[in-house]
Amino acid sequence: MLLKFKSIILATGLLLSTVSLADTIELTDGSRLSGEIKSLNDGIYVIxxxxxxxxxxxxxKVRTISKGQSTTNTLNGLSLDVIKHSITNNPDTLKTILALQNDPQVKAILADxxxxxxxSNGDLNALQSNQKIQQLxxxxxxxxxxxxILIGQ
Structure with missing residues (x-):
């Protein structure tokens, strides 16, 4: 049980470590993406x-675009609580996370x-700059x- 909890914390921390200053694209279904819009050709955004x-x-499918928005404490518009809920209530996502427990990189992080x-502290700056996290x-x-988590695939 402790290992499962640690894995959920790790997954949430990893997802939040991707936070940065980016364009925020809100879709017509209410979901959001953060990234750099590269182009718009033939009615298709490349992000x-x-x-x-x-x-x-x-x-x-795009409702709004906000340039250069900070996504601190969110991942593409999803709060930490929403991410945790998504992880714990989606059996496929949870199964994928738990399967990573045997990955050597994940074991090294869980043991560190x-x-x-x-x-646990949500120190995003330190996580983003950590080489182990970047590789994972x-x-x-x-x-x-x-x-x-982001688009339900």
Missing amino acids: NTSSLGQVRIEQS PELMKLI MTSPEVQAITRQ
Whole structure:
């Protein structure tokens, strides 16, 4: 049970460590993405995000765009509580997170008391600059978890 809780804390901390100053794109369904708008061609926005990579969104699905908005304490408009709820109430997301417990990178982070303290305290600046966290955020598994939480894939 403790390991499950630590994994949830780790996943939440990792997701929040992607926070930065970016454009905020609100979609017609109310969801939000943060990233850099690269182009608009033939009615399709191309947006680079730190959590999902490059995404394409139809112009008709965009409600508003806010330039250079700070997303501190949120991930693409989702609060910490919403992220935790999404993780704990989505069996597929939780299963994916728990499967990462055997990953050597995740084990090293879970065993590192300083990193766990940063995650528990929500110290986003320190998390963003930590090399272990940066490497883990590039893994396909962590990016898949982020996608599941942000857009329900």
